[in-house]
Amino acid sequence: MDYQIISLNIGLPKQYKINGKELTTGFIKSAVDTPIWLSKTGFEGDGQADLKNHGGEDKALLMYNHQHYSYWNKKYNRVFKMPSFGENITIMGLGEQEVHLGDRFLLGDAVIQISQPRQPCYKIAEVHQIKDMPAIVTETGFTGYYFRVIHEGYVSPEDHLTLLEQDEHRVSVAYVHQALFHDRTNLSKFKKILKVNSLAETLRASIQKKVEKLERG
16 A cells, blocks of 8 residues: 655754744754655654654654645634644655554655654644644644654655555554543553554553553552
């Protein structure tokens, strides 16, 4: 199964003045029209300002479903231009319910694997000056999702994303988001998520703590 890249985007952290406030972020990215090297830690020319919550090998690449844009345009009666959600790749299709932790894809010359959902960030609200946007991202589950890089290589805007292998556990990104934000006391859901070997390590540690707390009652 092949999926079309709509936009390939990068951006290094910069300081912006938005509505009178200083904001340093790598969230604001721009589309490129030439091949870019994708390493274990992300695209060349891309970066994050908050390295505690963003970046690293388990969050090397952020992908977002292009079809979500129509929802946001209608919701806020404005046009959100790609990449308005800080994504490295805007992809045609592949919503959060369709992809699973551990799924592997061919992306240009690289092989990538889904590691976790993107958790809603306050910078979405800051950049777009819409206070309730993180809450609506949480409500809808239109979060996007992160990949780790299994095999490095060049990626072109003309490339397609090709599914190589689905993870045996079939734990969707939407399932993880639902457990984290809407079904927080469901012990069986959290235990199911922990069975996925490719789950990002920081998220694994966080979920393990939740499980231990729930088991203690």
